[in-house]
Amino acid sequence: MSDELELSPNSKYISEIYTDESELEMLKMDLVIVADTVNEWLEENTPIDPDICRYMGMLFLSLANRLEPN
Numbered sequence: 001m002s003d004e005l006e007l008s009p010n011s012k013y014i015s016e017i018y019t020d021e022s023e024l025e026m027l028k029m030d031l032v033i034v035a036d037t038v039n040e041w042l043e044e045n046t047p048i049d050p051d052i053c054r055y056m057g058m059l060f061l062s063l064a065n066r067l068e069p070n
Contacts, residue, residue: 014028
């Protein structure tokens with residue numbers, strides 16, 4: 001995917017965004033759950049739930065907001 005999209009100058013590694021170890025671990029767990037859920041959708045093992053889509057959207061929006069300069 002990184003080959004398809006040009007990275008923004010605001011791009012950072014996760015460790016640059018989250019310095020608190022507990023926040024970093026929670027984010028990692030959430031992202032693993034998101035990846036597993038999307039994989040289940042793609043394999044058509046689980047139907048797509050709009051509430052889960054909204055949660056994922058909020059997760060990514062929160063992450064994006066930490067990247068934007070004030």
